Amino acid sequence: MDIKDLERIDTQKMHKVYDDWPNISKNSLESDQEKLDIKGINHVVFSGMGGSGSIGDVISSILSKENIHVTTVKGYHIPNNLDKNSLVVTTSISGNTRETLAILENAKKTDAHIAAFSSGGDIENFCSKNDIFYQKIPMIHSPRASFTKFLFTMLKSLEQSIPIKSINLLEAVNELEKTKKTIFSGNLKEDNTSLELAKWINDIPLIYYPWGLQSAAIRFKNSLQENSKMHVITEDVIEACHNGIVAWEKKSKIKPILIRGKDDFIKTKERWQVLIEFFDKENIEFFEINSISGNILSKIVNLIFLFDYCSIYHGVLNNIDPSPVRSIDYIKNKL
Incomplete structure (x- = not known):
C-alpha cells in the first residue's frame, strides 16, 4: 500500500x-x-x-x-x-x-x-x-x-x-507524538506496526487482552468492525484459559492477536507464557502487541492509536472505504 x-x-x-x-x-x-x-x-x-x-x-x-x-x-x-x-x-x-x-x-x-x-x-x-x-x-x-x-x-x-x-x-499526549512517528500515513514502510498488523489480519481476528487493557481491546474490535466491515471476537486471556482455549483443539480460520501490557500482573504474565507455548505446540500462528511503558492512560490511548490506524489500513488494503457505516445509518433511521 x-x-x-x-x-x-x-x-x-x-x-x-x-x-x-x-x-x-x-x-x-x-x-x-x-x-x-x-x-x-x-x-x-x-x-x-x-x-x-x-x-x-x-x-x-x-x-x-x-x-x-x-x-x-x-x-x-x-x-x-x-x-x-x-x-x-x-x-x-x-x-x-x-x-x-x-x-x-x-x-x-x-x-x-x-x-x-x-x-x-x-x-x-x-x-x-x-x-x-x-x-x-x-x-x-x-x-x-x-x-x-x-x-x-x-x-x-x-x-x-x-x-x-x-x-x-501530559505523559499520554507526549507518548502519542512518539507513537505517531512510526504508524502514521507518512510512514507506510515495514517498520509501521499498524500496517504490519493490518496485512497480517485475515479471516476473523480473536483479540486476547488482560483485565487492565480491556478498553483497548473493545475499541480495536469496534474499529475493525466499522472501518474494515469485518467480524471480530474479544476474550479476556485469563477467562479464555478456562473455556475458549478448548476451541483451538479444532482447526480454525480464527487468527489470535495478543495484547500484552508492560506491567501486567505476575500471574497474567505466567498465563501469557503458557498460552504462547500452547500456540507454538499446536502450530497456531498469532500476532503479539505490547503496550508502551507508563501510566495506564498512556498505555491504553497509545494502543488505541495503533489499533485505529490498523483498522483504517486494513480497510484500504481490502479496498474498503473506512468512513461510511451504512448499516448503522439504517438502524438509526429506524429508531
Whole structure:
C-alpha cells in the first residue's frame, strides 16, 4: 500500500485526522473549559454507545485502582443505587444517541449529579432545558475519529471531581507524538506496526487482552468492525484459559492477536507464557502487541492509536472505504 492507495480508497480522509491526533490531544488539554467541581463522589456511571462508549471504557480503566466505584452503561438502564454521592457522565459525540438521551432523562429523576458531553443535538437541548452541566465539543470527521478530542477534554473538565492526575494526561499526549512517528500515513514502510498488523489480519481476528487493557481491546474490535466491515471476537486471556482455549483443539480460520501490557500482573504474565507455548505446540500462528511503558492512560490511548490506524489500513488494503457505516445509518433511521 502507498499513499496514493490510501488517498484514493479513504475518500473522506479519515487517516489525516489520525495523523493529527497528538496535536488534537494537546490542544484539548490546553483549551479553556468549564470544570465540574463536586466533592465526595464515590460512584461514577459512564454512559455512551459506540465511539462515545469507548471513552467511558477508558476512563473506567483509569479509575480501576482508585477508591471509587465505576459503572459503565451501554444501553437504556441506569443502576438503581444512585444517590447524592453519585455522578452520571453521559457522552454522545453526535449529540443524538437515543440510548444516551434515555439515560439522561432517567438520571434526572435521581439525586445523582450529572455531566453531559456532546457536539450539540438533542443532548445539548435537554441539558439546557434541565440545567445540567454540559460541555459542547465539536466533532471531527466522525465519532470514532473524535475520540482523543472528547477524551482529553472530558478528563480535563472532570479532574476536580474524580481522581485524575494532570501529569498522566501530559505523559499520554507526549507518548502519542512518539507513537505517531512510526504508524502514521507518512510512514507506510515495514517498520509501521499498524500496517504490519493490518496485512497480517485475515479471516476473523480473536483479540486476547488482560483485565487492565480491556478498553483497548473493545475499541480495536469496534474499529475493525466499522472501518474494515469485518467480524471480530474479544476474550479476556485469563477467562479464555478456562473455556475458549478448548476451541483451538479444532482447526480454525480464527487468527489470535495478543495484547500484552508492560506491567501486567505476575500471574497474567505466567498465563501469557503458557498460552504462547500452547500456540507454538499446536502450530497456531498469532500476532503479539505490547503496550508502551507508563501510566495506564498512556498505555491504553497509545494502543488505541495503533489499533485505529490498523483498522483504517486494513480497510484500504481490502479496498474498503473506512468512513461510511451504512448499516448503522439504517438502524438509526429506524429508531
